[in-house]
Amino acid sequence: MSANTASAQLLRVTQALQETLELSIDLNADAERLAELASQLETVNEQLSAHQGEKIMPYFNMEYGDQLREALPYGPATGRYNAYSPDMDVRNNGDRVVSDIRFGKRHEGPPNSVHGGITSLVFDQLLAFACLRNNTPGYTASLQVSYRKPLPLHKALRFETWLEDCGERKVIARGECRDGDELLATSEGLFIRII
Structure with missing residues (x-):
């Protein structure tokens, strides 16, 4: 089976686990x-355990091109091959990164709303993608998220x-989350550039 066919089938497995x-x-x-049901799932886990080994693709993929989500295919925030990651698309819009994300029940905190820690997790990765998009990759040094209103599930x-300021060693990135025109949350991250 080719690598492309294997990755397509891995995506099917991931989507089934997500469901x-x-x-x-x-x-x-x-x-x-x-x-x-527990016994059936334990049997599936035994089958999955029998096929553990080197990942089909690297955890950090340097060949992501314009597909930023493919940079971390197994990441918990944006990884297409991680069942915990929310449904999303990630695209470039000039020097900005834009994502339409639909959170599910597995991301719930307050009733019918996204858990604040999940929101922070996603912001952290998307801010890092803005750095990556602008050729200033770095490690998160600090992250601040301001919650204005609860983020709804299933919407x-x-x-x-985007990048707000870019220095020789430090990069400041900002972000926002909206439901239509309504601002729900903002974020600011300080990243230390990888040299």
């Missing part, structure tokens, strides 16, 4: 049925990130 995580949140059955939200 499993979503369905598990509101699971309601009697103890006997839950025990049966396409727009994240936009």
Whole structure:
């Protein structure tokens, strides 16, 4: 099987696991049925365990081109091959990074809203992508997120990130999350450039 075919099938596995995580949140059955489901999942985990080894693609992919999401294909915030990552697209818009993201039940904090830690996780990665997009990759030194309103689940939200200031060693990136025209959250990150 070619690497492209294998990655396509890995994406199917990831999407199936993503659906499993979503369905598990509101699971309601009697103890006997839950025990049966647990046994079935344990069997699947044994099968998955038998195929552990080197990843199909590297954890950090230097050949991402214009597809920033492919830079970290297994990352928890934006990784296409991580079942915990929310549904999203990530695209370049000039020197900015724009993402439409739909969070699911697995990201819930307050009722029907995204957990603040998940919002921070996603902002951290998208701010880093803005640095990467502008050829100033770096490590996060600090991250600040201001929450104005709860981020709703199951709705396409727009994240936009950009560089605010770029020094020899330090880069400041900013971002915002909107529901249509309504500003829900803002973020600022300080990144130390990789030299």
